[in-house]
Amino acid sequence: MARPPLWQVRSERQIYLSEQDAHQIEDGPALTFTGLIPDLHHFCGWGGGGVRPLWRDPAGNVPNMTGKLLNHLRSVLGLSVSAPDVLAYIAAVTAHPGYTHRFKQELRQPGVRVPITADPTLWNDALTIGHEVLWLHTYGSRVTDPVMTRKRSERAVIERFGIKCLAPVRSLPEQLPERLYYEPDARTLHVGSGAFAPVRQEVIDYTVSGRRVVWRWLNDRTTRPRNKRRSSELDDITPTTWSRDFTLEFLALLSVLTGCLLLHPKQERLLDEICTGPLISTSDLNDAGVLPAPLAATKPPAPSNFSFLTES
Structure with a gap:
């Protein structure tokens, strides 16, 4: 069963990220996404896992990431960067077997770590792929764009x-x-x-x-x-x-699944280019004051304020 704070932030704009953070990932994508409220075993049907919604509120006005992170990405990339952009980037980089295979040794310690490119071209390439990933994972209910053939329906x-x-x-x-x-x-x-x-x-x-x-x-x-x-x-x-x-x-x-499979080669090439190109390191994030994250950002909200849970 999903925890109450996950219900509090449900909306037509919400996207939930699921990961297996208690056991080593064997194969397949490292993260999955859904527009529905995920339960404890959503990631692969067993073993529990973490859930992180995109938004801290049902209206989708307060992102579940710090302003310092978004501002630092904007500064380094020279681009306008939003919370949905960051989620699309994460989806492009991690939601395929190439990530799991490449970081097999690192994933012996459960928890997904995302390489962040400092190249604006690669960032934009990731957004293009990530929007498709999120549209597919949410069965056409999120990240819709009729111009890009991403209509809002499962039938589409x-x-x-x-x-x-x-x-x-x-x-x-x-x-x-x-x-x-x-x-x-x-x-x-x-x-x-x-x-x-x-x-x-x-x-x-x-x-x-x-x-x-x-x-x-x-x-x-x-x-x-x-x-x-x-x-x-x-x-x-x-x-x-x-x-x-x-x-x-x-x-x-x-x-x-067909759509995801067709994206996997593009995702693997993108990951190769990101890992061999300029990266934003943990040291960079520490120096910019992005890390460590404020303690308040990692805690469940009070039940009355319709805020947001960062982890299940």
Whole structure:
């Protein structure tokens, strides 16, 4: 369950960042993002984790980062830098397997550290990619821009990648096989009587810290889920039919993963360029008074002021 302060700051502008800060990340993206209120295990379905909203208030007027950080970035980059820009930069740099692979040794100590470029061109390149990442992770509900084909709807995400339900799922599977039935030549994924295409093999294999995303999504929608921990009697309540909403949700999931996969090569090249170029170091941030962060910025707000929680 999400903590109350996360509910207090919910709004149509809010974006929540999730990370695994208690265990080493195995593979996949180092951070994930959502416009919905995440629970304790949002990052990969187990092991807890941290949640950091973008805004300290529901109206989206008070960012969850210090003014000193934003001012220092503006000074170094010579650009106008906003809190949503910083989040888009973070998404571009960290939300792909290339980051996790490159910093595998560093990630033995849980917690994501973000290299910050001092190059304004690379910063702008990161924003372009990061806006796409955030739009995908939030299923088209955030960072929308009709001019850039980022319309505000889940259906827009589905339509962009052209994945369709070729045959309906007529009944809910009782239990999911360990390996999904997939036709590689036709790029068709079968779910019971249903068929979905075109689906890349990489989409089916996509993992977040060792957890197979597509398999787990389908497994949770069977009448007898495999390998699911029973935490309460509520876990005994399972779906009994495959609904039209399930079909749309599954198409959206396949589309989001497809979009993320297409961005990964760009993200990896960008990370290489950032790491070999000029960086803003921890020493720079200390000298500028950005670090250490004020203690008040790391504490939960009083429940009455609709302020904001920096960590779950």
